[in-house]
Amino acid sequence: MRAVLEQLEARRVEARLGGGQKRIDAQHAKGKLTARERLDVLLDEGSFEEYDMYVTHRATEFGMASQKIAGDGVVTGWGTINGRMVYVFSQDFTVLGGSLSETHARKICKIMDMAVKNGAPVIGLNDSGGARIQEGVDSLAGYADVFKRNVDASGVVPQISVIMGPCAGGAVYSPAMTDFIFMVRDTSYMFVTGPDVVKTVTNEIVTAEELGGAGTHTQKSSVADGAFENDVEALEAIRQLFDFLPLNNRDKPPVRPFHDDPARLDMRLDTLVPDSANKPYDMKELILAIADEGDFFEIQDAYVRNIITGFLRLEGQTVGVVGNQPMVLAGCLDIDSSRKAARFVRFCDAFNIPLLTLVDVPGFLPGTAQEYGGVIKHGAKLLFAYAQATVPMVTLITRKAYGGAYDVMASKHIGADVNYAWPTAEIAVMGAKGATEILYRSELADAGKITARTREYEARFANPFVAAERGFIDEVIMPHSSRKRIARAFAALRGKNLEPRWKKHDTMPL
Numbered sequence: 001m002r003a004v005l006e007q008l009e010a011r012r013v014e015a016r017l018g019g020g021q022k023r024i025d026a027q028h029a030k031g032k033l034t035a036r037e038r039l040d041v042l043l044d045e046g047s048f049e050e051y052d053m054y055v056t057h058r059a060t061e062f063g064m065a066s067q068k069i070a071g072d073g074v075v076t077g078w079g080t081i082n083g084r085m086v087y088v089f090s091q092d093f094t095v096l097g098g099s100l101s102e103t104h105a106r107k108i109c110k111i112m113d114m115a116v117k118n119g120a121p122v123i124g125l126n127d128s129g130g131a132r133i134q135e136g137v138d139s140l141a142g143y144a145d146v147f148k149r150n151v152d153a154s155g156v157v158p159q160i161s162v163i164m165g166p167c168a169g170g171a172v173y174s175p176a177m178t179d180f181i182f183m184v185r186d187t188s189y190m191f192v193t194g195p196d197v198v199k200t201v202t203n204e205i206v207t208a209e210e211l212g213g214a215g216t217h218t219q220k221s222s223v224a225d226g227a228f229e230n231d232v233e234a235l236e237a238i239r240q241l242f243d244f245l246p247l248n249n250r251d252k253p254p255v256r257p258f259h260d261d262p263a264r265l266d267m268r269l270d271t272l273v274p275d276s277a278n279k280p281y282d283m284k285e286l287i288l289a290i291a292d293e294g295d296f297f298e299i300q301d302a303y304v305r306n307i308i309t310g311f312l313r314l315e316g317q318t319v320g321v322v323g324n325q326p327m328v329l330a331g332c333l334d335i336d337s338s339r340k341a342a343r344f345v346r347f348c349d350a351f352n353i354p355l356l357t358l359v360d361v362p363g364f365l366p367g368t369a370q371e372y373g374g375v376i377k378h379g380a381k382l383l384f385a386y387a388q389a390t391v392p393m394v395t396l397i398t399r400k401a402y403g404g405a406y407d408v409m410a411s412k413h414i415g416a417d418v419n420y421a422w423p424t425a426e427i428a429v430m431g432a433k434g435a436t437e438i439l440y441r442s443e444l445a446d447a448g449k450i451t452a453r454t455r456e457y458e459a460r461f462a463n464p465f466v467a468a469e470r471g472f473i474d475e476v477i478m479p480h481s482s483r484k485r486i487a488r489a490f491a492a493l494r495g496k497n498l499e500p501r502w503k504k505h506d507t508m509p510l
């Protein structure tokens with residue numbers, strides 16, 4: 001018996017070495033952890049249960065028969081993060097560059113199937129040269145099997161991807177269908193085709209970093225939701241994010257202990273909005289003032305900063321927050337900010353995460369660039385997402401809520417449950433100056449008259465009371481009481497139960 005046990009241990013030791021010490025050293029030399037070291041950081045200590053450690057590929061061509069390495073380039077199984085279950089796969093770059101073979105794909109599919117059956121999220125740590133070239137169509141078939149599962153699992157269990165090395169070809173499409181993608185700066189890349197192919201086809205000379213590094217995907221393409229300095233920082237951030245999320249679409253997000261009084265007043269908020277309507281202020285100050293202990297996890301912090309998206313905790317409960325940011329482009333809605341917020345709203349709604357919307361929006365950004373780019377269709381995505389959401393929704397208008405953007409930003413009319421405004425709110429079709437110039441075009445030459453008309457318009461409409469008189473705003477609240485009022489609103493909505501009407505699916509403007 002002892003010999004058998006020793007044999008098992010020897011097989012385990014060998015499997016754990018992956019592609020061998022030399023390649024592990026090379027991985028370390030690049031500042032990267034190995035697939036197993038990454039799981040050690042991600043999961044609670046001692047919680048990892050590995051499956052399929054001895055799986056090897058079945059390819060024989062290109063000398064592959066002699067290159068069978070136990071595990072076949074991916075470590076799979078489940079573990080816990082702060083005691084809550086998660087299925088994981090971690091690609092091992094030391095084994096044939098983490099490339100995806102038929103069996104490698106089968107291992108990933110197995111844990112994805114288990115995750116859906118058992119209602120637990122999937123976290124994929126990606127470090128892969130894409131389809132295993134030696135396997136040809138078998139590896140393409142493997143990718144397609146994973147893609148299909150990504151789609152089937154979407155909206156059922158949260159799926160998170162961390163890009164921790166070069167990811168090319170098929171290796172980027174599976175992450176693209178998950179809920180969140182995070183990257184590691186300087187060591188991770190995502191592209192459909194690498195710089196060499198780009199040069200051949202389009203004559204562009206571009207570095208891997210420029211083409212598909214963390215900067216590119218967090219600031220320009222919006223493919224990635226965040227970037228971190230190194231593997232450890234990225235994995236620790238994923239643990240934080242995981243703590244905000246429910247395990248599946250029938251679960252509620254976890255409630256964590258909190259030590260911040262829900263009735264805490266913040267007198268600084270009474271002076272947050274500047275005297276002049278054209279002066280910006282930082283909406284993040286309001287978010288941090290509302291959240292328990294300023295606990296806020298921002299999603300896409302580097303992309304289109306005119307809108308803020310992220311998770312905060314209120315009385316220990318997860319709340320998704322969407323806020324216009326007056327500091328950037330006056331907080332207007334445009335193509336990219338609408339897409340960014342729409343995706344976030346849909347994630348929250350799919351996973352029972354209540355939504356807080358903080359509004360200071362002068363409208364949609366005008367201009368040919370926006371119109372030619374399809375701002376009508378992209379703006380409609382956000383409207384669609386909010387109007388479709390059935391989770392508890394609380395909205396607070398701090399200052400401007402003009403035009404269509406008033407309707408879009410979780411107005412009462414499209415389904416928000418509780419709508420508050422600060423006394424500084426201005427709810428109108430447009431700003432006073434623009435409105436006056438249209439209404440009194442014939443008087444434009446008379447500056448004095450126009451100024452008087454503008455004042456008149458401001459007095460009539462630049463306030464929250466016209467909307468409040470109609471019940472579109474439930475209450476005009478003191479800024480300093482925002483945390484208390486919002487916490488109480490969400491507490492009152494905890495029993496909200498709105499079943500979406502059955503349909504196969506909608507035809508949202510994609």
Ligand code: HXC
Nearest residue numbers: 096097099129130131132133134143166168169170171173
């Ligand atoms: C088989 C691969 C591989 C692959 C890398 N390796 N990619 N083996 N299939 N796709 C192997 C290398 O031969 C090498 O083996 C080891 O992994 C490490 O690779 P290096 O090139 O030495 O590492 P590095 O210099 O860091 O470069 C990493 C890389 C590069 C950028 C990923 O290897 C690369 O460009 N690979 C090919 C990428 C690619 O074109 N993939 C196919 C995409 S098409 P040894 O034995 O020397 O350690 C695709 C189609 C799917 O994915 C589409 C579905 C929609």
